[in-house]
Amino acid sequence: MESMVSFITGRPSRRTSIVQKNIVIVSRKLSGLEEAMRIRRSRELQSSGKARKRPPLRRGKVSGPLPVPEHILRPPYVGTRLLPEISSEHQIHDEEGIDRMKAAGELAARVLDFAGTLVRPSVTTDEIDKAVHKMIVDAGAYPSPLGYGGFPKSVCTSVNECMCHGIPDSRQLQDGDIINIDVTVYLNGYHGDTSKTFLCGNVDEPTKRLVKVTEECLHRAISICKDGVSFKKIGKKISELAERHGFSVVERFVGHGVGKSY
Structure with a gap:
């Protein structure tokens, strides 16, 4: 026209x-x-309407790392402060490897669902970390974040404006908070990884919409995943939908992953 x-x-x-x-x-x-x-x-x-104004997020006290039984297999980075290099090589998994990856992912999903039931006002993210840690080690797996580059906790808890990879601490969740819980487990040599954002108490409508659109972006991205699709095409799907709703995407390479590498 x-x-x-x-x-x-x-x-x-x-x-x-x-x-x-x-x-x-x-x-x-x-x-x-x-x-x-x-x-x-x-x-x-x-x-x-307008989002409810809340005080800026303040760091609480971080307790020490929790112990893991000796018989549980540990990822190779545990015990060092060195970050594993991001490999440009493709991970090729055989049938047994895919089965192990599925098992790790299923365990991570169960742990995440359980963690979500703990979200309510007055609960600390440190309490969530302890509960997640126990469930993972009871299943014979290792909590992948623990010891990664010196990370002191077994799960990532990112509250409100904390973008990702937040460290659990003594801060109590407040009514109206949102919290992303990022669970990764290491089971039989394979990582399973998943995360979700949960609402704590009475959350205002603009913040609910942020969470809803983010989840829609996830499902839109999953819908095009198949052999041969590049990461940039997946990212484009996310960006297009987010921007259509007035949001922007953090343009940094972040995240965890599945398979043998973390």
Whole structure:
């Protein structure tokens, strides 16, 4: 769709002259569905109100790392402060490796579901860490974050504005908080990794919408995952949906992973 727009510009001088410029503006015509989504999004923003102001997140006291029974297999980075290098080589898994990876992922999912039941006002993230640690080691697995580059805890708990990889501490969860719990386990030589953001008590509507859109981005990204799809295409799906709803994506390579590497 093209439209012709005329602009009149004038500059003071002894002889006032008026210059007319014709500028062609090319715009893309929105489909009916896109226009409906834009209108709906505009109405949601108007009705959602303002997010509740909360004090900035303050670090609590971090307790020492919890012990892991000696018989449990540890990842190779445990006992050093060296971070494993990110390998550019593809991980090729045989049938046994895939089965082990599935088992690790299933355990991580069960632990995450359990951790979510603990989220409520007055509970500390340190208490969540202890409960997660016990469930993982009772299953014969190692909590992957523990000892990674000196990380002192068995789970990552990221509250409110903490983007990711938050360290559990003595701070109590407050009514209206959101908390991302990131669980990774090391079972039979394979990591299983999963995370989810939980609502604590009465959370305001704009914050609920942030969590909802983020989860939608996850499922949109999963829907295109298959052999041969590049990471950038997965990331593009996430960015497009997030930006359509007025959010931005943190442009840093972060995360954990599955398989033999962490």
